[in-house]
Amino acid sequence: PVGRGVSLPAGPDLRHFLRAAAAGQPEPSPELRPEPGSTPGAPKVYLETYGCQMNVNDTEIAWAILQKNGYARTKKLDENNWNSQFCCLPREKAEQAIWNRLQHLKALKARRPQARAPLRIGILGCMAERLKEEILHREKLVDVVAGPDAYRDLPRLLAVAESGQQAANVLLSLDETYADILPVQTSPGGTTAFVSIMRGCDNMCSYCIVPFTRGRERSRPIASILQEVRMLSDQGVKEVTLLGQNVNSFRDMSEVQFQSVAAPGLSRGFSTVYKAKPGGLRFSHLLDQVSRIDPEMRIRFTSPHPKDFPDEASVLQLIQERHNICKQLHLPAQSGSTRVLEAMRRGYTREAYLELVHHVRDSIPGVLSLSSDFITGFCGETEDDHQQTVSLLREVRYNVGFLFAYSMRQKTRAHHRLQDDVPADVKKRRLEQLIATFREEAARANAVLVGQVQLVLVEGPSKRSASELCGRNDGNIKVIFPDAELEDAAECKAPSRAQPGDYVMVKVTSASSQTLRGVPLCRTTLSRAAASH
Numbered sequence: 001p002v003g004r005g006v007s008l009p010a011g012p013d014l015r016h017f018l019r020a021a022a023a024g025q026p027e028p029s030p031e032l033r034p035e036p037g038s039t040p041g042a043p044k045v046y047l048e049t050y051g052c053q054m055n056v057n058d059t060e061i062a063w064a065i066l067q068k069n070g071y072a073r074t075k076k077l078d079e080n081n082w083n084s085q086f087c088c089l090p091r092e093k094a095e096q097a098i099w100n101r102l103q104h105l106k107a108l109k110a111r112r113p114q115a116r117a118p119l120r121i122g123i124l125g126c127m128a129e130r131l132k133e134e135i136l137h138r139e140k141l142v143d144v145v146a147g148p149d150a151y152r153d154l155p156r157l158l159a160v161a162e163s164g165q166q167a168a169n170v171l172l173s174l175d176e177t178y179a180d181i182l183p184v185q186t187s188p189g190g191t192t193a194f195v196s197i198m199r200g201c202d203n204m205c206s207y208c209i210v211p212f213t214r215g216r217e218r219s220r221p222i223a224s225i226l227q228e229v230r231m232l233s234d235q236g237v238k239e240v241t242l243l244g245q246n247v248n249s250f251r252d253m254s255e256v257q258f259q260s261v262a263a264p265g266l267s268r269g270f271s272t273v274y275k276a277k278p279g280g281l282r283f284s285h286l287l288d289q290v291s292r293i294d295p296e297m298r299i300r301f302t303s304p305h306p307k308d309f310p311d312e313a314s315v316l317q318l319i320q321e322r323h324n325i326c327k328q329l330h331l332p333a334q335s336g337s338t339r340v341l342e343a344m345r346r347g348y349t350r351e352a353y354l355e356l357v358h359h360v361r362d363s364i365p366g367v368l369s370l371s372s373d374f375i376t377g378f379c380g381e382t383e384d385d386h387q388q389t390v391s392l393l394r395e396v397r398y399n400v401g402f403l404f405a406y407s408m409r410q411k412t413r414a415h416h417r418l419q420d421d422v423p424a425d426v427k428k429r430r431l432e433q434l435i436a437t438f439r440e441e442a443a444r445a446n447a448v449l450v451g452q453v454q455l456v457l458v459e460g461p462s463k464r465s466a467s468e469l470c471g472r473n474d475g476n477i478k479v480i481f482p483d484a485e486l487e488d489a490a491e492c493k494a495p496s497r498a499q500p501g502d503y504v505m506v507k508v509t510s511a512s513s514q515t516l517r518g519v520p521l522c523r524t525t526l527s528r529a530a531a532s533h
Contacts, residue, residue, distance in 0.1 A: 042072040043117075043158075045082040050098065053243050053302070054148075054214075055125050057196045060183030062124060062151045067184055069155040077108070082120050082158065098127060102141045120161055122146065124154075126213040129170045130411070136166050148199070148214050149173040172200075172215035179224040182231060191459055191501040192239040193232050197225055197286065201245035202274050203305060205334075206345045206413035207378060207406065210245055217246065221254035222286050226293065233294040238457055238501045242290065242301040248308040248315060251280035269352025270307040273345060284314040291322045296526045298457060299325045300476065303373075306331055306356055307347045316363040323530030328475045329360060330400075332373035336392030337385035340378055343418065350392065357396055369475025371400035376434055377427030378406045379418035386430050393437045397445045399475055401438040405431045439513035446477065446511035453521065454479060455529045458502045469498060469520075473506075479516045481506050489524040498523055505529065 045066055049059045063073065071082075102121070109119045122144035123135050129147035136145060143161040146154055147170035160167035177199055185193060200215040201208070229240055244250065253259055263276035283301075291299050299322075309315070309331075319325050331353075335341050338349040348356075361367055374389060393401075405427040408420040422430075454473040462468035462480050469483045485495040486504065498504050503526055506518040 042070055044072050044074040046074050046077050053194050057194045057243055058125055058148060060185055061178050061181055062154060064181050064184040065151055065154055106141050129213045132168055132170045149176045174216055175218055177218055177220040179220045182228055193237045194241050194243050195228055196243045198244035198250055203246060204273050209409040209412055212411040219250050219252050222252045222281055226289055229290055229293050233297055236501060239298040246305045247301045248283045248304040250283040250286055251277060253280045266307055269349055271347045272307060287315060287318050291325050295324055297324060302330045303332055306353055309356055320364045324526055326474050327364060327367050328369040330371045334373060334375050336389035340381055340385045343380060369399040369477060372398050374403045374434060375406050376430040377422040379414055379420055381422055390437050394441055397441045399442055399445050399477055403434050442513040449508045449516060450511050453505050453507050456504050456506045458498050458500050458504055460500045477516055479506055481518050481520045484520060486520055486523050489522045489528060
């Protein structure tokens with residue numbers, strides 16, 4: 001989600017945006033390099049990505065479609081024919097930032113010399129689906145609007161717009177997963193990648209707009225996911241994050257022999273607003289297959305729903321057994337109050353959630369990191385409800401957290417049935433207290449790692465110092481260490497500096513709520529590091 005995040009998920013584009021969003025000034029992703037070998041004279045497109053990991057992945061899908069249809073990508077905003085923005089709309093501040101960006105592009109459009117092809121603007125993704133009419137009619141800023149299930153239609157939409165007309169397609173699909181399209185990474189040569197395994201959501205949490213902007217839940221065939229992960233492995237990617245709104249309800253129905261499998265049950269304390277769906281290959285099977293592709297590739301997944309963990313014991317078992325499945329879990333709580341959780345339609349109580357946390361920690365000894373999402377100031381939240389959330393933060397002691405003040409979105413159940421009755425100043429105060437509590441507890445959780453040796457996947461130079469490198473440990477915590485010549489743990493080669501994609505053993509010397517610092521010991525491999533423990 002876009003908002004005041006206090007820690008950052010994997011992925012350079014997303015981290016760039018969230019840092020800006022935390023200051024209330026969302027910015028586009030870093031400029032994109034033009035594709036090598038682009039056809040001279042081909043229409044050029046400049047892509048900007050705002051928001052969650054799903055939008056990063058959608059950018060890669062849309063670019064694959066445009067590239068196949070003869071478009072070239074540019075890193076210069078003023079030399080393109082098309083500016084396409086992938087946007088999401090969970091909060092009003094982010095929405096306003098997009099409108100501000102459009103005003104900037106309007107001015108750029110007006111300054112375009114008449115001798116050149118006109119600059120045209122497209123809005124793609126969740127914002128396009130929800131605000132189609134307003135986007136098209138507000139000052140005529142936008143030429144193309146495409147929802148998350150309409151990317152295949154982009155070549156036609158762009159052709160219509162080239163004739164001087166506005167074009168839109170925001171129809172949602174019951175079966176579109178883009179399974180046959182291999183996304184083209186927007187950051188070629190990167191060490192990490194997102195792989196979408198499903199689209200949409202059926203959970204219908206009362207605050208959430210996703211089911212209305214991304215449609216009903218549907219899963220990609222496992223075969224297409226494995227093909228994409230193999231391709232990324234061949235390209236040298238060292239970490240893949242499996243993406244979905246609710247990954248642990250994944251259900252591949254493409255193979256007939258598995259269509260009659262019984263639906264999994266829910267444990268005590270968990271419920272769902274929809275009827276359990278039988279049949280299909282489940283997330284545990286997918287995770288097993290993905291983890292076998294490349295023993296030197298880390299596997300993460302996000303976001304799971306707490307209600308779908310209890311009877312998926314095989315998922316927890318896989319995390320424990322496989323050295324390349326990260327010992328890190330995202331368990332979005334949203335609130336520490338059972339009363340508020342019920343109003344949110346989350347399907348569990350505070351007690352059931354805590355029982356799940358204890359079960360996870362018992363099942364996977366040595367879990368490095370737990371992360372979570374929290375919304376403060378939801379409809380009807382009292383001071384006592386808020387204090388229960390504060391106490392949950394203290395009791396669980398998360399390593400990573402994403403905390404936001406509630407902003408009501410149209411179409412949701414909360415919009416139709418509840419009152420957004422917590423004053424803005426109260427939301428602000430409660431959010432500040434949650435952030436302070438989270439940072440205090442995360443600092444304590446991370447301090448336990450001081451003196452330990454962590455395996456770090458190098459992402460690149462530290463943004464604050466060219467003499468330091470930055471990477472992430474198994475628990476998805478940022479680690480900073482000096483860029484020095486290192487020996488290889490197994491090969492008798494001359495010492496050399498670590499490169500992006502290398503694994504480095506780092507001894508942690510200090511810790512804060514968001515970052516570890518340490519001294520590098522040697523370069524190694526994922527398999528070798530696992531064998532030594």
